[in-house]
Amino acid sequence: MRLISLILVFMSLTCAGQSVQNFSLTNVSTGEYVALADFSSQAGVVIIFTSTDCPYDHYYLSRIWELIETCQSRITLLLINPNPEESMDRMKKYVARNKLTVPYLWDLEQNVMSTLAARKSPECFLLQNTGGKFKVVYKGAIDDNAQTAGEVNHFYLKDAIDKLLAKQKIEPPEVRPVGCNIRKN
Numbered sequence: 001m002r003l004i005s006l007i008l009v010f011m012s013l014t015c016a017g018q019s020v021q022n023f024s025l026t027n028v029s030t031g032e033y034v035a036l037a038d039f040s041s042q043a044g045v046v047i048i049f050t051s052t053d054c055p056y057d058h059y060y061l062s063r064i065w066e067l068i069e070t071c072q073s074r075i076t077l078l079l080i081n082p083n084p085e086e087s088m089d090r091m092k093k094y095v096a097r098n099k100l101t102v103p104y105l106w107d108l109e110q111n112v113m114s115t116l117a118a119r120k121s122p123e124c125f126l127l128q129n130t131g132g133k134f135k136v137v138y139k140g141a142i143d144d145n146a147q148t149a150g151e152v153n154h155f156y157l158k159d160a161i162d163k164l165l166a167k168q169k170i171e172p173p174e175v176r177p178v179g180c181n182i183r184k185n
Contacts, residue, residue: 020127020134023112025080025105028091034078034103040132044164045076046157048142049113051083051121052094054180059147060122061098067142068102071161080105082113082182083121110185120179126160126170137164140175 024035039045048064050057068077079102081091088106095104107113116125116136126138138160143152156175163170 018136020115020136023115025107025112026088027103028081028088028106029095029100029104034105036127036134037132039076040129042076042129043074044129044137044161045078045127045134046071046161047078047080047112047116047125047127049082049118049121049123049182050079051081051180051182052086052090053083054121056120056146056179057122059149060142063142063149063152064122067158067161068100071158072102074165075161077102078105079103080107080112082107082110082118084108084110084185085183113182119182120177121182122179123177123182124157126157126164128164137170138173139177141177144175146178 020036022035022037024033026032027034036045046067050064064077064079071077079100081104091104091106094100105112112118116139118125122142123140124138124142125136127134128137138157140156142155142157144154144156145152156172160170
């Protein structure tokens with residue numbers, strides 16, 4: 001029985017090349033729904049699972065800002081909070097305090113988190129758009145140094161974005177993320 005459970009867990013893990021179905025979540029900044037299909041004219045979409053509480057999210061906030069500033073005109077960035085214990089009001093304050101300019105979506109039912117098999121906060125997924133269909137082409141860490149931005153040697157997510165836009169193969173397609181575990185409902 002344990003072997004069957006392990007096989008099912010392994011099969012549910014997102015891997016590079018997995019298709020991602022459309023989803024629609026509430027943007028806590030505006031109260032409006034944002035759907036993946038809204039970005040069907042973009043080359044790709046970056047999803048970063050994040051939290052208002054996790055210290056790793058705070059370590060990465062300036063680097064996420066840099067990604068927003070350097071990539072937003074070329075690719076869509078979405079921040080998704082899958083933590084049901086964090087209220088919408090708390091997330092709105094987080095958005096205002098940090099002056100976030102990208103959609104901050106609340107995955108209250110943890111459907112998108114489950115679909116992508118996200119485990120950490122922050123954990124990122126780069127989705128490539130091919131004819132209006134999205135597939136995962138990179139998943140994992142933003143870079144190789146969670147705590148010290150000045151000591152980063154590998155900018156995994158930014159490199160993957162650049163390769164996607166240049167129509168090059170993304171290597172590596174997956175890097176183990178570092179961060180807080182996302183609690184499941």
